[in-house]
Amino acid sequence: MSALSAPKNTVPGVSPDIYSAADFAQIAKIIYDAAGIVLPQGKAMLVYSRLAPLVRSSGTITFSRYIELIRANGAELNKAVAALTTNHTFFYREAHHFDHLRAEVRPRVIEKLRGNRPVRLWSAGCSSGEETWSILMTLLGPDRTAGLNLARADLRVLATDIAPHAVARARDAVYPASDLKPVPEDLRRAWTKESNGQVTMSDTLRSIVRFRLLNLLGDWPIQGKFDFIFCRNVMIYFDNPTQERLVKRFCEALTPSGFLYIGHSERVTGPAANDFQLVGPTIYRRRAA
Ligand SMILES: C[S@@+](CC[C@H](N)C(=O)[O-])C[C@H]1O[C@@H](n2cnc3c(N)ncnc32)[C@H](O)[C@@H]1O
Structure with a gap:
């Protein structure tokens, strides 16, 4: 492995004990099934930064435990979906x-x-x-x-x-x-x-x-x-x-x-x-x- 490439299951810059590439893949599937929103691989860091506050406030600490939570709890899933939406808009757009x-x-x-x-x-x-x-x-x-x-x-x-x-x-x-x-x-x-x-x-x-x-x-x-x-x-x-x-x-x-x-x-x-x-x-x- 070169010094620059990350091990397969890691997201660069984040401990895999907290958030791994496999966590991202599961979250992407859950969000797609719930809201149709497609999260390609390049969005792994965006998912981390948008969901980290929810992981903290829910007390789950790791993303894998947070995934268990959103699988079991519809209200928390809705929060995760909302956090991953892009709401950019403006008056008289187009x-x-x-x-x-x-x-x-x-x-x-x-x-x-x-x-x-x-x-x-x-x-x-x-x-x-x-x-x-x-x-x-x-x-x-x-x-x-x-x-x-x-x-x-x-x-x-x-x-x-x-x-x-x-x-x-x-x-x-x-x-x-x-x-x-x-x-x-x-x-x-x-x-x-x-x-x-x-x-x-x-x-x-x-x-x-x-x-x-x-x-x-x-x-x-x-x-x-x-x-x-x-x-x-x-x-x-x-x-x-x-x-x-x-x-x-x-x-x-x-x-x-x-x-x-x-x-x-x-x-x-x-x-x-x-x-x-x-x-x-x-x-x-x-x-x-
Ligand atoms: C980029 S904004 C577009 C706002 C406005 N229509 C415009 O063109 O300026 C996209 C909006 O779609 C919403 N959205 C994404 N997935 C959705 C879904 N499955 N059902 C309803 N709204 C959704 C997001 O929450 C977000 O506010």
Whole structure:
């Protein structure tokens, strides 16, 4: 063995008595089975640094005992999953989606709401809420009076994520003012309040959204169909079979001609891809049956 290479079962820099390559492999399998998140070998140190605080606070001391704990205890497993999620997000991320929403989807939404028909949308994998609020501000538009009329109609937004810490931030709906910079000024003025460098989403916006914990791999306790779904920068953490199953389920959850928005490095794949038409960069429309 060269001086630089580590013995097979070790993670460089960590005692194998505490955390070994075999521990990493078991954790990767458990997290994949629970949440679909793929953790390649290169993430061994990330797993160590994210889970070490949980190993300490649970009193298990070694990762192998912590693995026994998460196998036996669903609440602890949920904590481990949440700790291994990547929650990076920001307002108006992938601005072309919001251009499309404003120009193509908003007029249909207004027409439906004016006709007393329900409009439902889903921000799936919403993280700390920046995506959800960006969608909603875009839909309500810069004119407060017109926006309030839409808000009073049958418009509901479901926003879900697997990570409780992210959902809690989303519900709080308070962000540093600098985070709102990408949001068009007129939308910011209409739908947020700023005080002491913090921005709070208006009560109107908050009254429309339901934030829920939801594992996309599990059951979806939803009623009715969605006019559009945003699921952006979530499927990149999944493998192909999981992505394909998800695309199929999204298709089934959409109204005919409903829209699916995905992240810039993602693709709609699998048999259900035929049921979608690409209508813009990473924007898909369900083909009417
Ligand atoms: C990078 S963030 C994307 C946030 C936002 N959609 C965006 O594009 O900015 C990915 C989110 O997916 C969530 N996630 C990962 N696996 C999930 C699963 N199985 N079910 C639900 N949410 C999941 C993570 O908790 C994380 O908040």
